[in-house]
Amino acid sequence: MLIYFLDMFGTAVFAASGVILAGRLRMDPFGVVVLASVTAIGGGTIRDMALGATPVFWITDTNYLWVIFVTCLISMMIIRRPRQIPWYFLPVADAIGLAVFVAIGVEKALRFEASPMVAVIMGVMTGCGGGLIRDVLAREIPMVLRTEVYATACILGGIVHTSALAIHVDSTVATMAGIITTLTIRLTAIRWHLSLPAFAPRQ
Amino acid sequence: MLIYFLDMFGTAVFAASGVILAGRLRMDPFGVVVLASVTAIGGGTIRDMALGATPVFWITDTNYLWVIFVTCLISMMIIRRPRQIPWYFLPVADAIGLAVFVAIGVEKALRFEASPMVAVIMGVMTGCGGGLIRDVLAREIPMVLRTEVYATACILGGIVHTSALAIHVDSTVATMAGIITTLTIRLTAIRWHLSLPAFAPRQ
Amino acid sequence: MLIYFLDMFGTAVFAASGVILAGRLRMDPFGVVVLASVTAIGGGTIRDMALGATPVFWITDTNYLWVIFVTCLISMMIIRRPRQIPWYFLPVADAIGLAVFVAIGVEKALRFEASPMVAVIMGVMTGCGGGLIRDVLAREIPMVLRTEVYATACILGGIVHTSALAIHVDSTVATMAGIITTLTIRLTAIRWHLSLPAFAPRQ
Numbered sequence: 001m002l003i004y005f006l007d008m009f010g011t012a013v014f015a016a017s018g019v020i021l022a023g024r025l026r027m028d029p030f031g032v033v034v035l036a037s038v039t040a041i042g043g044g045t046i047r048d049m050a051l052g053a054t055p056v057f058w059i060t061d062t063n064y065l066w067v068i069f070v071t072c073l074i075s076m077m078i079i080r081r082p083r084q085i086p087w088y089f090l091p092v093a094d095a096i097g098l099a100v101f102v103a104i105g106v107e108k109a110l111r112f113e114a115s116p117m118v119a120v121i122m123g124v125m126t127g128c129g130g131g132l133i134r135d136v137l138a139r140e141i142p143m144v145l146r147t148e149v150y151a152t153a154c155i156l157g158g159i160v161h162t163s164a165l166a167i168h169v170d171s172t173v174a175t176m177a178g179i180i181t182t183l184t185i186r187l188t189a190i191r192w193h194l195s196l197p198a199f200a201p202r203q
Numbered sequence: 204m205l206i207y208f209l210d211m212f213g214t215a216v217f218a219a220s221g222v223i224l225a226g227r228l229r230m231d232p233f234g235v236v237v238l239a240s241v242t243a244i245g246g247g248t249i250r251d252m253a254l255g256a257t258p259v260f261w262i263t264d265t266n267y268l269w270v271i272f273v274t275c276l277i278s279m280m281i282i283r284r285p286r287q288i289p290w291y292f293l294p295v296a297d298a299i300g301l302a303v304f305v306a307i308g309v310e311k312a313l314r315f316e317a318s319p320m321v322a323v324i325m326g327v328m329t330g331c332g333g334g335l336i337r338d339v340l341a342r343e344i345p346m347v348l349r350t351e352v353y354a355t356a357c358i359l360g361g362i363v364h365t366s367a368l369a370i371h372v373d374s375t376v377a378t379m380a381g382i383i384t385t386l387t388i389r390l391t392a393i394r395w396h397l398s399l400p401a402f403a404p405r406q
Numbered sequence: 407m408l409i410y411f412l413d414m415f416g417t418a419v420f421a422a423s424g425v426i427l428a429g430r431l432r433m434d435p436f437g438v439v440v441l442a443s444v445t446a447i448g449g450g451t452i453r454d455m456a457l458g459a460t461p462v463f464w465i466t467d468t469n470y471l472w473v474i475f476v477t478c479l480i481s482m483m484i485i486r487r488p489r490q491i492p493w494y495f496l497p498v499a500d501a502i503g504l505a506v507f508v509a510i511g512v513e514k515a516l517r518f519e520a521s522p523m524v525a526v527i528m529g530v531m532t533g534c535g536g537g538l539i540r541d542v543l544a545r546e547i548p549m550v551l552r553t554e555v556y557a558t559a560c561i562l563g564g565i566v567h568t569s570a571l572a573i574h575v576d577s578t579v580a581t582m583a584g585i586i587t588t589l590t591i592r593l594t595a596i597r598w599h600l601s602l603p604a605f606a607p608r609q
Contacts (some may be wrong), residue, residue, distance in 0.1 A: 053459025054255025257458025
């Protein structure tokens, strides 16, 4: 129940990040809705397609779509007064959404009898996939691939989640442990601008 | 039957738009075929994957592929004499293809017991998905997200289509109403260069 | 068995090409893994989604993922001394991987009762899909669509493969004939810098 609420919260936050990018690209209102949608449900859609969990989740539960539409309406109004939002609001909200999405991806994969390694990958895909498609559509090199410990936080959160399940920790506790791990790492990275050293061949 | 004919027509038109873009990027002949194919069948492929309608449509009915190949051959010859084609030919043909694709997407989704809202989204996906992938591959910000009432026309066409079915209008009539709605809006937008005001945050 | 070994070899080579591009874009280590993964398994994933062969192959056989991870580790170390690798190593290895991937795609499609034409397309998709997604993520116009007879080699290899099966050649022989065709054409193109004339409309 709490997870479901957090899932909707994550959907709203990811949709809002799509709206913001659409605004910068001066898209028309329906372009905004499209970009918000792919950001919010793109990752989970690829996950479900790969698992064979079709029809994909937002076809069977249309609440996701309603959350996206309402988010688009609200954020198109709020965004015109960006100064009223504190700078840390969006990254922190994004970190919460990310952490929840990873946990949901891990759980769904395990329900489809995937191995723990695949479950971690499905978690990363659920968390990072939408933002990745959003950036591709907006013709930017995906932030997910470059930003301070973004995918890294997802991977570690997923590993904690599946490891806890492997040693027979209670399912809800394992989920929470995964969420808290992803969230803590992301918030730490945001607060102190941490980043892994870029890998680059010697010139 | 008429729908099937129009579907093939739409496939040909969309393939041709892929050929034109490939020509501008100076691709080799098989790159041309690839770009034409993703434009013509990309949207429907994602729709079928999301619905779980696999194998996807062009695997079971290879007529789509033949139409694409023949279109590539013909349009590679015609395109060398672009002056012989009136300027409005391509946009008008594209509008017809778009309107038919939306209707086909709506119908397929309903056949898979999707809700009306999901059906409209599947219609938009079928109509706009191919052009979107085409532009991503050609490294342009998708026209679909920027152009005058393009996605908008699809959404309204889809709403008319599903609403007509909801009040028990005959299925063929509902389909036609949807097609005509999408087509009329697109043609109007093309003729008078209408566009929705871009949404952009105040600087 | 030989095919399976070559498949793993192809996976490693494609992953390495993702690592190299990631290095040029100065991604962090996990961005490297993501780019390597989409390059190595992206094409086969789309193929399986389209065929309805879900869960997709790397979910049921996690060896692919291990090969990718190990390749990332090794190539991040080797790549710092690029001068020790002869220039032709990567293109030749890539050609071998490509030829094997095409054959595997053709076979998988036929096992799912696709027609020969669809099987050829699935072969091309398996061989070229990953590199295409890699280049889209890295914001380049896909090399696959531009390079000297790349997709072309795949198409011809696939045609030889399916034609051999159609005249009842032994399955293993047909596979080998397809692999050798793709490989020979690619190696010839690499050696003499062959390319098809670009198709472009007269200005």
